Amino acid sequence: MAVAVAQRIRLSYSKYWYAYAMIAPVVIVLGVLVGYPLVRGIYLTLTNATSLNVGRQIGVNHIPDSFDFIGLDNYADVLWGPTAYDRFWSHFIWTVAWTAICVVLHYGIGLGLALLLNRKMRGRGLYRLVLILPWAVPTFVTVFSWRLMLADGGAVNGLLSFLHLPEPAWLSDPLAQKAAAILVNTWVGVPFMMISLLGGLQSIPQELYEAAEMDGAGPWQRFRHVTLPGLRTVSSTVVLLGVIWTFNQFAVIFLLFGSGAPDAQILVTWAYRLGFGQQPSDYAQSATYGILLLSILIVFTTFYRRWLARNEKANG
Amino acid sequence: MRRGIAASALVAALAVSMAACSSSGSGSDAKGDGGPVTITYWDTSNATNEAPNYQELVKKFEAANPNVKVNFVNVPFDTAQNKLQTAMGAKGAPDVFRAEVGWTSAFAKAGYLEPLDGTPALADASVFQPSLIKQATYSGKVYGVPLVTDTLALMYNKDLFAKAGITAAPTTWDELKADAAQLKEKAGVDGFWLKAGDGYYAMPFLYGEGTNMVDAAGKKITVNSAEAVKAVDTYKSMFTSPGTAKADVTTDAYAHMMDAFNNGKVAAIIQGPWEVTNIYKGTAFADKKNLGIAAVPNGSTGKGGAPTGGHNVSVYAGSDAAHKAAAEKLAAFLTSAESQTFLALKNGTLPTRTDAYTDEVKANPGIADFQAILTSAQPRPELPEYASLFGSFGTNLGKIVQDQSDTKAGLDATATDYAKLLPDFTK
Numbered sequence: 043m044a045v046a047v048a049q050r051i052r053l054s055y056s057k058y059w060y061a062y063a064m065i066a067p068v069v070i071v072l073g074v075l076v077g078y079p080l081v082r083g084i085y086l087t088l089t090n091a092t093s094l095n096v097g098r099q100i101g102v103n104h105i106p107d108s109f110d111f112i113g114l115d116n117y118a119d120v121l122w123g124p125t126a127y128d129r130f131w132s133h134f135i136w137t138v139a140w141t142a143i144c145v146v147l148h149y150g151i152g153l154g155l156a157l158l159l160n161r162k163m164r165g166r167g168l169y170r171l172v173l174i175l176p177w178a179v180p181t182f183v184t185v186f187s188w189r190l191m192l193a194d195g196g197a198v199n200g201l202l203s204f205l206h207l208p209e210p211a212w213l214s215d216p217l218a219q220k221a222a223a224i225l226v227n228t229w230v231g232v233p234f235m236m237i238s239l240l241g242g243l244q245s246i247p248q249e250l251y252e253a254a255e256m257d258g259a260g261p262w263q264r265f266r267h268v269t270l271p272g273l274r275t276v277s278s279t280v281v282l283l284g285v286i287w288t289f290n291q292f293a294v295i296f297l298l299f300g301s302g303a304p305d306a307q308i309l310v311t312w313a314y315r316l317g318f319g320q321q322p323s324d325y326a327q328s329a330t331y332g333i334l335l336l337s338i339l340i341v342f343t344t345f346y347r348r349w350l351a352r353n354e355k356a357n358g
Numbered sequence: 359m360r361r362g363i364a365a366s367a368l369v370a371a372l373a374v375s376m377a378a379c380s381s382s383g384s385g386s387d388a389k390g391d392g393g394p395v396t397i398t399y400w401d402t403s404n405a406t407n408e409a410p411n412y413q414e415l416v417k418k419f420e421a422a423n424p425n426v427k428v429n430f431v432n433v434p435f436d437t438a439q440n441k442l443q444t445a446m447g448a449k450g451a452p453d454v455f456r457a458e459v460g461w462t463s464a465f466a467k468a469g470y471l472e473p474l475d476g477t478p479a480l481a482d483a484s485v486f487q488p489s490l491i492k493q494a495t496y497s498g499k500v501y502g503v504p505l506v507t508d509t510l511a512l513m514y515n516k517d518l519f520a521k522a523g524i525t526a527a528p529t530t531w532d533e534l535k536a537d538a539a540q541l542k543e544k545a546g547v548d549g550f551w552l553k554a555g556d557g558y559y560a561m562p563f564l565y566g567e568g569t570n571m572v573d574a575a576g577k578k579i580t581v582n583s584a585e586a587v588k589a590v591d592t593y594k595s596m597f598t599s600p601g602t603a604k605a606d607v608t609t610d611a612y613a614h615m616m617d618a619f620n621n622g623k624v625a626a627i628i629q630g631p632w633e634v635t636n637i638y639k640g641t642a643f644a645d646k647k648n649l650g651i652a653a654v655p656n657g658s659t660g661k662g663g664a665p666t667g668g669h670n671v672s673v674y675a676g677s678d679a680a681h682k683a684a685a686e687k688l689a690a691f692l693t694s695a696e697s698q699t700f701l702a703l704k705n706g707t708l709p710t711r712t713d714a715y716t717d718e719v720k721a722n723p724g725i726a727d728f729q730a731i732l733t734s735a736q737p738r739p740e741l742p743e744y745a746s747l748f749g750s751f752g753t754n755l756g757k758i759v760q761d762q763s764d765t766k767a768g769l770d771a772t773a774t775d776y777a778k779l780l781p782d783f784t785k
Contacts, residue, residue, distance in 0.1 A: 093468075098447035100469055100676040125774055193610065213608035216762060300609030302555060304753050305762070318440060320749045322464070322779075 080336075086329040087116050093323040109326075116330040130309075130331075137289065137308040140224065144291075145284045147228045149277070152235025157269075159236070160243045170240075177233035185297040188226045189213065219299065219306040227294045231287075235280055242276030243269070278350050285346075286339060309335055395684045396427040397677075400455035402438040402669070403705075407635050411704040412456075412692075419691045426684045439745075446470040446674060453677045454685035456505060456692075459493055459668050460738060460745035466496035467742040472673040472682060473499035479673065479689040485711045489737045494670050496740060502670025503693045504710035506701065509735035510562060510664035511728060513619070514626040514650040515642055521545040522625075527652035531566065531592050534626070534655050535599045541625045542601030551615050551624040552596045554605035555756025557748035559628055561665045563589040565736055566657020571747045572776065574739030577783045579776045581751060582769035589657060590758060590765045597759050605759040628654060630667060634706040634724040651727035653734055666735040668710065708732065743779045750775035 055062070089109045097107040120130050159170055176184060191197040192212035199209040210218035246269065254264050270277075295311045301319055309331060317328030401412045409432045416428045431452065433441055439461055445451040446465070457465065465471050474480045483491060486504050494502040512534075514527060519537075522544040528534040538549025553559040557571070564570055569585040572578065580586060597605040603624060606614055616633060618624040620640025634649070643649050656662035671689040673682060691697060698714035701707055706724050709715055720726050738744055754768040763771070773785055 093443060093447070096447075098468070099449075100446065100674075103469070103675070105469055125771060128771065189610070193608065194606070194614075213610075214606060214760070216760065298609075302607050302609055302611075302753075302756060304757065320746065322743075322746060323440075323443070 083329045083332055086326050087333050088113060089326050090116075091325040091329075093325065096325065116326050117334075120327065120330050120334065129312075130334075132305070133307060133309050133312050136220070136305070137310075140220070140227075140308055141285055141288045143224055144227050144231065144288045145281060147224070148231040148235045148284055148288075149281060151228065151232045153239050153273075155232070155236045156239035156243055157265075159240055173236060174233050176229050177237075181230060181293045182297055184230055185226060185294055188222075188229070189298055192222050213299065214303075216303075216305040219303050223295055223298060223306055226298060227288065227291055230294060231284065235284065238276055238280045239273060242273045246272035282343065282346060285342065289339060290335070394425050394427060395680050396429055397453040397681050397684045397688065398429040398431060399685075399688060400438070400442070400452040401430060401432045402435045402456045402458070403432070404632070405432050405434065408632075408705045408707075411701060415692060415697050415700065416688075419688055422691070423684075423687060426687065428688060442470075443468075446676065451674050451676060453681045454671060454673050454688050456669050457502060457672050458745075459490075459502075459504075459507075459666070459670055462494050462502045462670055462672065463496045463740055464742040464745055465672065466499075466501040470675055471501040472675045472686075473501060474503060474673065474686065474689070475500050477686045478683075479503050479671075479686040479693075481690060482694075482711065485695075485713050487710055487712070489666070489735075490668070490710050492740075493666065493737050496742070502672040503689050505669045505671050505693050505698070506705075506707040507666065507668035507710045507732065507735075508630045508632060508708055509666055509728070509732055510559070510628050510630050510654055511731050512626060512652045512654050513629050513637070514652070515619070515622060516648050516650045517642070518545045518547055518622065518625040519650070522549075527650060528655055529653075531563070531596070531655045531657065535595070535602070538599065538601035538626075540601070545625065547622065548603045548618070548624040549601035550596065550626045551603035551618060552593075552628060553611060553615055554597060554759050555607040555611075555752050557751035557755060558665060558667075560590070560593050560751070560755055561736075562628065562654040562662060563593045563657060565663030565665075566592075566655070566659060566661065568657075568659045568661065570736075570739075571751060572739075572741070572744075572780065572783060574741045574744070577780075579773050579780065579783050579785050581747075581776060582766065582773040582785075586769060587765050590755070590769060592657065593755070594759055594765065605756075607756045607760065631706060631708055631724060631728045638706075638724075646723055649724065651724065651731070653731045663734050663736040664731075666737050668708075746779055747776060 088111055090112050091107075091109040095107070095109040098105050120126065123129075155173060159166060159173070192199075194209075194211060194213075198212065202209045210221070212218050212222040250268050250272070251264060254268050259267065289308075290310050291308070292310050292314065295306065295308055296314070299306055301315060307315065313328050313331035313335070316324045316331065399416060401409055403409050403412055413430050416430050420426065420428055435458075439458070442451070442455065442457065442461070442465070447468075447470075451470075462471070480500060480503060483500070487507070490504040490507055491500060494500050494504060512527060518541060519525075519527075522537070522541045524537050524540060528537050534550060541547060541549035564586060567585040567589040569580050569583055569589065571581045571586075573580050596602055603615075603618070608614070615624075615627060616636065619627045619629075620637055620642060622640075622642030637643050637649060638646055654662050654664045671692050673685045673689060677685060693710070695709075695711060695713045698709035698711060699716050699719055702709050702714065702719045702725055703722065706722065708725060708728055709719065715729065720729070750772045754763070754772045757763045758765050758768040777783065777785060
């Protein structure tokens with residue numbers, strides 16, 4: 043048995059050695075950049091490491107590590123320790139809501155704009171350029187501009203007061219903060235969806251539409267039975283990417299509210315605060331949040347792919 | 359979004375490369391004795407109006423000490439603590455740096471700082487204010503040379519107060535509220551603006567009730583005591599009573615507050631001397647005499663107090679002997695009477711040694727007023743975690759002033775956080 047396995051390895055090696063050689067650099071780089079930090083992160087979650095008890099090199103004096111292995115206590119503390127609701131669950135609920143709302147808005151608005159741009163019209167290139175701008179501008183520029191506009195005396199509230207509408211405190215009231223974050227993130231995220239879906243739309247053969255029209259399908263039916271199925275592969279990919287990116291959307295929240303706004307922090311920004319935004323830095327807790335985030339995304343992705351596969355079967 | 363990731367990666371890469379450029383750390387460019395040594399000094403002062411004057415001092419030092427070169431790096435104050443913490447535990451730490459007084463004991467506990475007793479840096483130890491030396495002391499050794507000191511005061515616009523018919527600065531929180539209402543009514547401006555959701559600016563309320571976040575001597579967490587609840591209730595009323603500005607908890611709150619005060623849109627704030635130079639640039643204070651500076655109001659105990667802030671110059675323990683010697687020289691130079699007088703005149707900051715208060719310094723109205731208040735400044739307990747206590751306190755104060763949690767519940771949450779930081783304290 044063992045001999046057979048060894049022989050098979052040797053065989054595959056002699057046959058495919060060039061393939062292994064080709065992927066070796068990638069494997070090494072990923073190992074160094076992703077694998078090692080991930081393993082180290084998992085290890086840290088099982089300890090009580092903070093910035094005060096990890097080893098450090100001070101000139102010639104070396105202070106060794108003095109943190110202890112505490113098993114799964116960090117996970118227990120984060121998930122059901124005292125004030126766990128305030129520290130984890132409230133952020134978890136908000137993160138899930140934030141992801142769902144943002145991705146729905148990204149996809150919906152992106153698809154609408156893509157359908158508009160897919161028509162033959164004058165100045166299409168110009169519109170396309172203008173709509174890509176929010177994505178082309180560096181995120182921090184976009185977010186800081188929004189921060190100025192959303193401030194109490196800013197442009198947004200100026201417009202609202204002109205229309206005699208109530209003026210929420212976008213950057214300080216907890217509910218308004220969440221609305222503001224979703225607004226800005228939608229602004230930032232729509233262009234990517236739009237471009238991807240536009241690419242998908244342009245790959246749907248025109249004959250299908252013609253054939254559908256011959257069979258007497260109305261515009262809604264054409265959209266429902268030609269466009270959507272034609273976009274399925276693109277959609278499933280961009281929605282998955284959108285969910286992962288939005289779930290981990292650090293920049294918008296961090297730049298919009300800084301270290302204030304405890305209620306508007308999603309899990310990623312909250313983990314950052316534990317690890318880098320306070321003294322002493324709580325590396326272990328921060329790493330625990332990181333691993334929990336990763337687990338949530340892995341679970342989501344697995345279910346999502348299964349669901350897609352089932353849909354493929356049902357529709358295939 | 360991709361784009362955003364790329365941009366932030368770029369920023370990170372830039373930051374890393376900049377850090378790499380600015381890190382001389384404990385290089386090996388010392389050529390035995392007497393050879394030229396290059397030390398790195400991290401300055402944490404305000405980049406626009408304070409740092410150029412520090413840079414000038416460093417140039418003077420280089421002229422006086424031709425065998426020492428100083429690599430001057432200005433690090434933004436709000437990120438400096440984390441940057442120092444990271445650099446000193448790994449690579450690229452400065453040899454000498456300007457550190458907020460609250461950081462000293464935590465850094466000393468971590469072993470990052472060189473004790474300075476008996477070194478040239480502390481040659482004049484006897485002329486410094488004893489309370490400031492005490493504040494830079496950890497476990498019986500001094501780890502920083504006091505460079506500037508400060509405390510919080512009630513700053514007010516005398517014109518607006520006169521317009522509202524108020525002749526003297528308020529001495530209690532209740533009086534301040536009454537004045538604010540009167541200012542709104544008669545002068546048509548907000549009477550008082552307090553920086554919301556910031557633990558440091560809430561300290562005068564705690565001191566006014568004779569309490570603190572923790573009782574360091576008795577090893578007890580007092581942030582949710584009855585006195586503290588009372589203090590925070592008073593704090594909360596400062597945003598709701600007539601004539602006070604509503605709580606601003608946005609990231610730009612500090613800038614909003616200062617803009618409003620400097621341009622005469624609000625009559626009084628609680629603030630420290632580091633802003634005096636900026637305030638004089640405001641339209642409302644073209645005449646410097648218009649700025650009134652008084653002690654922070656008293657609480658119900660009839661006493662008041664404000665935290666003692668300021669900065670020390672500390673020397674990194676990880677540098678080699680030649681760098682340490684040069685760093686100690688620079689620390690002594692920056693904190694000398696002459697340098698402190700220069701800084702006081704240029705930056706309006708308060709010297710930490712008696713012989714730096716020359717007649718010229720005392721003639722500066724802001725400094726003279728603050729010197730009178732310094733007597734009521736409360737020193738910080740010798741507790742390495744003390745600087746970490748402001749984070750959770752500020753966060754929950756923000757929730758309390760926004761009515762998201764009631765005072766007791768918010769302070770209980772803070773106490774729970776403190777129990778983690780201070781395992782050997784009783785609640």
